[in-house]
Amino acid sequence: MNNGTSEADDEFVKCVEFFHNATLSWLQNTDITIACGRWNDGAIAELMPQGQGYLMPARYEDRFAGVRELRLNNAPHHLHIDFGRVSHILYTVTPSICLGFKPSFEARLMTKDPQGRQSNQWIISFMLNKPYEQEKLCSGKIQKYFELARQQAMQRPDLVKFHIDSSIFTSALGLELLEFLRIHTGIAAGDWPDIIRALSPASASPAGRQHPITEPLCVPLLKQALLLRDASLVIYRDRTLIEFKTDKLGGLYHYAEDNYDSWQIGAFDDHHCHLKLDAVERVLFSAERVPCQGNGINYTIWFLTADTSGNPHRSDGYFSIVLNRPYSGNEPRLEVIEPLLSLYREFQHVGWVTAEPRFLEILQSEPPQRQSLP
Numbered sequence: 001m002n003n004g005t006s007e008a009d010d011e012f013v014k015c016v017e018f019f020h021n022a023t024l025s026w027l028q029n030t031d032i033t034i035a036c037g038r039w040n041d042g043a044i045a046e047l048m049p050q051g052q053g054y055l056m057p058a059r060y061e062d063r064f065a066g067v068r069e070l071r072l073n074n075a076p077h078h079l080h081i082d083f084g085r086v087s088h089i090l091y092t093v094t095p096s097i098c099l100g101f102k103p104s105f106e107a108r109l110m111t112k113d114p115q116g117r118q119s120n121q122w123i124i125s126f127m128l129n130k131p132y133e134q135e136k137l138c139s140g141k142i143q144k145y146f147e148l149a150r151q152q153a154m155q156r157p158d159l160v161k162f163h164i165d166s167s168i169f170t171s172a173l174g175l176e177l178l179e180f181l182r183i184h185t186g187i188a189a190g191d192w193p194d195i196i197r198a199l200s201p202a203s204a205s206p207a208g209r210q211h212p213i214t215e216p217l218c219v220p221l222l223k224q225a226l227l228l229r230d231a232s233l234v235i236y237r238d239r240t241l242i243e244f245k246t247d248k249l250g251g252l253y254h255y256a257e258d259n260y261d262s263w264q265i266g267a268f269d270d271h272h273c274h275l276k277l278d279a280v281e282r283v284l285f286s287a288e289r290v291p292c293q294g295n296g297i298n299y300t301i302w303f304l305t306a307d308t309s310g311n312p313h314r315s316d317g318y319f320s321i322v323l324n325r326p327y328s329g330n331e332p333r334l335e336v337i338e339p340l341l342s343l344y345r346e347f348q349h350v351g352w353v354t355a356e357p358r359f360l361e362i363l364q365s366e367p368p369q370r371q372s373l374p
Helices: 007-027 139-155 172-185 192-199 219-225 334-347 357-364
Strands: 032-036 045-047 053-055 067-072 075-082 086-095 103-112 118-128 160-164 231-237 240-245 252-257 260-265 280-290 296-305 317-323 353-355
Touching (some): 007 053, 007 067, 007 139, 086 118, 086 139, 103 172, 139 160, 139 172, 160 192, 172 192, 219 252, 219 334, 296 334, 296 357, 334 353, 334 357
Parallel strands (some): 086 160
Antiparallel strands (some): 032 045, 032 118, 103 118, 231 317, 252 260, 280 296, 296 317
């Protein structure tokens, strides 16, 4: 205890003060945009402070002690920010729709989840305006961006992280940025991991991870489904159907970078996709008669979400694993169908796994011939 306050209280005050001062440093820049919200959530509000932004002093106590009000001298619009809910600042270089999918240069105030751990959500993002001149990096703006990132990382390496989207690494702009950062960091022959480590050591350190990996519930079943013979991973959306042959995907991979977990189906150096597996809330085994199987049975494992996923056939159908050729002529290919039935038997007692009535009938009897279907 220290003057009636705990060490946790003291650290809270220090963190809030750091985020407060870091925000003031960004507000001194005359050429930035403050973005509130995320496209993933459907809307973004943007403030253009033009060097006229400032923060009001603390007005509240206890659980709202981190709340500050961001005001603009030249406008009545303002913004309330709770620095007490910020876990860290993420300096990120990532493709942006606003820049024609060229990399944007942002500093995001990342939030804590309900358990107080770092999350992948952010409150606001400070973005450089017009970081390019005739398709080339605007070196003056970029240099200020990285200088600010390094200064703040030196002050609080535990509260500042750095991330560059991997899609940028081998692009023309990425190679230009790499050369710029080699000069900026003084690492003449450095590659991306060396550069990121120099900018923010905590970003490249395993110790920087603040929470254990929570494996999505569907992962054990999905791993086995991807091993099924003569099957496809299908992602169906309005006017778009994507199909990956599972025997060419090479399984399921997990990548962890800083506090981001990415689940990738397919090897990195070949065709693959990234899916938000923690959005899957239940799995449904289906046996449905369809024209594409010559009016035979289509054996499908559906990975379903709690809300709509954009699939016009099944609104909550995020993706599925489908048997491609369950028949040879009119005869069922038991060597293909039986492993799928066995997969259901293995997981049938799990609360989030269900099956449609026709599937259960086939499970109790045997896979029917194509010509014998009613």
